[in-house]
Amino acid sequence: MPVHNPAIKKRYLEIPEPSLSDTLGDCQRLLREIEKALGYKGVKVEFIGNGSIDGAMKALLSVENLEKTQQIAESVTTFELTREPSYYGLYTSALFLPHTDMSLFPTVKIK
Numbered sequence: 001m002p003v004h005n006p007a008i009k010k011r012y013l014e015i016p017e018p019s020l021s022d023t024l025g026d027c028q029r030l031l032r033e034i035e036k037a038l039g040y041k042g043v044k045v046e047f048i049g050n051g052s053i054d055g056a057m058k059a060l061l062s063v064e065n066l067e068k069t070q071q072i073a074e075s076v077t078t079f080e081l082t083r084e085p086s087y088y089g090l091y092t093s094a095l096f097l098p099h100t101d102m103s104l105f106p107t108v109k110i111k
Helices: 026-038 051-061 063-075 085-094
Strands: none
C-alpha cells in the first residue's frame, strides 16, 4: 500500500445504500469505495470484539503490559470540549437535520 504523510488523514466517502442489485454488507461496500475512490487495494478489516476486556486481561496478566498501560495513561492529554468556545456552536448546529450549515454537505440537496 502507498505511504502517506501525515499518517492519518480525514477522508469522506459516499457509500451507496444496499439495494437488490448490490447486496454487499456495510463493511464490504466501504472497502469497495475505499479502493475505488482512494486507490487503496487489499485493505483488510479485523474486528477486535471487546478490546477493552482483552486489554484489561493483558494488563492484569503481564507486568510488562501493566507498566506500558500506566505509561500510556500518564501521557494522555484530556481536552474538555465544553470549555472550548467554538465547540458549543458547532455541536448545536450539528443537532439539526438538515445541518444549519449546508455548505459542509455539498452533495446533499434540499428539495
